Amino acid sequence: MKGLVISVIVVVTMVQFMAEPGETAVVSCDEVDECLVYCVPYLTSRTGYPSALCCGGLAKLEKITVTTAEKQTACSCIKQAAAGFPSVKEDVASLFLRIAMFN
Template identity: 90%
Template sequence: MKGLVISVIVVVTMVQFMAEPGETAVVSCDEVDECLVYYVLYLTSKPGYASALCCGGLAKLEKIAVTTAQKQTACSCIKQAAAGFPSIKEDVASSNPNKCNVQFN
């Protein structure tokens, strides 16, 4: 999960400079967790390919976290959740959004 957190932090940092002021966060940690449940399973399991459920969750997160504020909220949720998963494969986490054709920008 640390790799995912790092990837999301980088993306959120890049995007926050492109958004308009006055945006409000409407993304909850429950929504973020729901999007990433299969992604966490993928990142903590044996080597393999990203499942459709894993990629689907990333795609859903991309759609619900659109504004800077929403992405910042999602990032905070991911950081909070990552603390509970010490066995995250960072190399897999950083490359997986590309494998799923998901762009966080």
Template identity: 90%
Template sequence: MKGLVISVIVAVTMVQFMAEPGETTVVSCDEVDECLVYCVPYLTSRTGYPSALCCVGLAKLKKIAVTTAEKQTACSCIKEAAAGFPSIKEGVASSLPNKCNVQFNYPISKNTNCHE
């Protein structure tokens, strides 16, 4: 009986360390797509600036993807969506946060590792 109680305590402790509060993924690819849909024209062109709606969406994405898990999910969603647009310019994509004055600590790119 004592061994069972210790096993349960150890299991509960492990679960608490694995699932810290705030580390659940609540960001969906649909939400990420909605945030970035207005950026596609800018990302696929050679010149110009992102639209105001693009920058608003980028700022919204930053607000909804806060935890590490959410950022990783958003990054994976961005990579998946970018794969459908082979004409996206990597240099343009990497400059998007600066052009919108929205600082990210994860890339807007299809060629990145989302789980760094």
């Protein structure tokens, strides 16, 4: 979990340096949670593959986080949500963040 938190902090910090002045976020944590809810079983298990619903959620997250500010908000939301799942596979979660935020 410690590695996940560090990964998220690094990503958020990187995104903050790319922020455009005056950019505001319009994405909410509820929207981010809805996108990633189907990924929780994969992120907390030790086997298997992400479901089609999980992949669809990642695609939706990519579509709703266009601006830097929206990506920053999504990173914060993911960080908050991850804190509630101590069994999250850190390496997979970190990869998901990179895919979702920087494609």
